[in-house]
Amino acid sequence: MLASAQAATSGALARVRPGDQGWPSEAQWNELGQQVGNALVKVHSPLMTCLNSPDSDDCKQLFKELKNPYFLGDEAGLTQSLGWVDAWTSMPSVYAVAARNTNDVVAAVNFARRNNVRLVVKGGGHSYQGTSNAPDSLLVWTRKMNDISLHDAFVGEGCEGRASPVRAVTVGAGALWAHVYDAVTTQAGGYVQGGGCMTVGVAGLIQSGGFGNFSKAYGLAAGSLLEAEVVTADGAVRIANACTHPDLFWGLKGGGGGSLGVVTRLTLRVHELPETFGGVNMTIRAASAPAFRRLIGLIVDFYQQKLLNPHWGGQIILRRINVLQIAMVFQGLSRSEAQAVWQPFMDTIARAPDDFKLEFSLLKIVASSARSFWAPTMIKKLLGFISTDDRPGAPKSNVFWTDDQWDAGHVLHGYDSAWLPATLLQDGQRQTLADALFAATRHWAVSLHINKGLAGAPAEAIAAARDTAMNPAVLDAFALLICQAAEPPAYPGIPGHEPDTALSHRDAQAIGHAMDEVRKLVPSAGSYVAESNFFDADWQQSFWGSNYSRLLAVKDRYDPDGLFFVHHGVGSERWSADGFTRVA
Known part of the structure; x- marks a missing residue:
């Protein structure tokens, strides 16, 4: 008081x-x-x-x-x-x-x-x-505002005669991506660019910019936003699109949730669904640190040669224990086509059995009908790919990727990210990149989220992303590098369930050292607002770069007294x- x-x-x-x-x-x-x-x-x-x-x-x-x-x-x-x-x-x-x-x-x-x-x-x-x-x-x-409705020919308010009708989906701000994918893809056979984690909210992801498994093909989730209904600080209900309140519309696309107003409804473009989605999962263990350094160089070369295109997304994970983990997805390829892409890399690994060991994996490369990708089929449940809401009476559509369960209720110890520009993949630069990645792994694991950079994406996806508030660094990045650490559910003051502060401090320090190695290579890399360091002192530049001054002007117009913080x-x-x- x-x-x-x-x-x-x-x-x-x-x-x-x-x-x-x-x-x-x-x-x-x-x-x-x-x-x-x-x-x-x-x-x-x-x-x-x-x-x-x-x-x-x-x-x-x-x-x-x-x-x-x-x-x-x-x-x-x-x-x-x-x-x-x-x-x-x-x-x-x-x-x-x-x-x-x-x-x-x-x-x-x-x-x-x-x-x-x-x-x-x-x-x-x-x-x-x-x-x-x-x-x-x-x-x-x-x-509770989670309605979902599909449109065969949507035109935004005020855009009649200025925009062609497109297939679209309108969702309430409280809808989750699992339910949107079920409606759009499983039930209706279309594709909407959303998040990789199925329990993320639609509105928050869009306002962060938004990446999903197949963003390298379809771009940012915000890039597919056609219209939003938003309640601004004066209590007015405004429709924001390319024709009505275009400055607010631009700001909502990547300007960060909760800063400009309360989004209540969003309409997103529905894209044509490819025939197939698939995944590549394998773990390769190097026999020594020098062998691991060589392995990093091999995967960097292979990525530049074969994977820097709209077909591929997912992660390349480099662990401190000299382990390379491939957890990637693909679209628009058959299983045999994906196998053909990876065969040269796997042959190289096989030719050096003293240095590299491919650990057993039942399903290294799989493909399925794209329409069933998010469906909770029995085989996905049996293999542990998908989990369900186990509460009595829970809707059958309440599903999530099992690997995402680590996110539920966790307490973070540290988190940081950096865009890696595609220039690092040029001849003469890849060895330097591999050296920096190896140096980072001596401190902490690093994950290359290759779907969270738009280098290699189609020109229309890049153009749509350019017309958002996102840091322009995303346009030229081949990946978002992430370092993070967390522990299972914990809460201060509950005996036996309190956060491990000492471990947290050690983890945070190690993450800081790993990111120092990355930033020696890319000093002003920029960072993704939704996956970033809470303590970043230069957050305006990191999250939005040259777009921040324009964003601040939008804020001053629609929320001059700072109601939204x-x-x-x-x-x-x-x-x-x-x-x-x-x-x-």
Whole structure:
């Protein structure tokens, strides 16, 4: 209370907290409740059960549930990540408007603005930066706004006669990609560019820019955005597209979620579905550090020669234990065609049995009908590729990639990323790149997400990405390099389940050393806003580069008083770290 009073007398704007003189009265909250019906809820975190009774059966069951991303997403008081050591801890809002429609969102935005209450927005709840939660706040929770509808010939509002009709899908802001893929691909035989993780929310991904398994073919998810409905800070409902509020439309495409308004509905282009999707999975162990250095050089050469094209996505993972892991996907190729692409590389490995060992893998290269790629078929379940929401009565469409379960409820120790420009793949540069990657692996594992760079993508995908707020570095990058570390679900103050602070500090230090090796090669690489370092001091340049000044102008036009605040979001430099006190 004192901090708020001091800020107010100094002339700085300070938002109110419970206990402050200006905090809304019970009557005012009841009035909001009358406007939104039973959508206004008092938020309680299920973790309070464990804080009060850490050894109880209910607490033990809760920590099992915390590995189910759908359980996390259905709780107003939880987020998909439970925190980041020394950065943030998942904390519930005081109240939430569990919005069912746009009018509910308008009521919540107006209430927060008029009463000077900290506002936070959550859809899927996937934010490594902690941007979808804030204590002492009002939460706009869009999870129930999850309708999905398909269009054979969509034209944006105000674009009649200026744009050709296209196949499209309109989704509510709370929809998850698993459900969108089910509707668009499995049921309707089309393709929409979304996220690789099926439990990520549609709206958050689009506003981050958005990458999926096949972005090297179809570009950014934001590049396929045709129109958005958004509630801005003045409570107005605006349609943003290329013809109406084009500046806001541009900013929503990669400008970061929660900074410019509350997106309530999005319409995305539906692309033609290729005949096949497939995957390549293999693990190669090098016998020594020098052999591993050679192996990195081989995969870098092979990638430049055979994989830098729209067919390929996924990851190339380089581990400290001298192991190369291939976890890649492809589109538009048959299994035999994919095998032919990889055969020269596998022959090279086979010719050096003393240096390299290909570990056993039942399914090195697989392909299937693209239409069934996201379908929870029995064979995918048996092989452990796909897991399902195991709660009684859960919808059959509640599925997720089993490998993504590490994300559910985890606590981050460290995370960082860097775009790697395609110039590093030129003759005379690849050895230097391989040396830097090897040096990084002496400290920590690095993963090359080759679908998260648009070098090698079709010209139309690159052009669509250029017309977004994303850091232009993505246009010329062949991959996004990621270093990260986390632990299973943990929470401060719960005995037996507290984060391992000492291990976290060691992991963070190792990640820092690994990224130092990368940045010796690419000093100003830029970073992806959704997968980045919480502590990045140069975040404006890292996330948006030359686009930041334009983004800030959009922010000033649609949210001049800074109602919308997220950590390292557009305009957040004008506020204290918690978003409660204006500092500039």
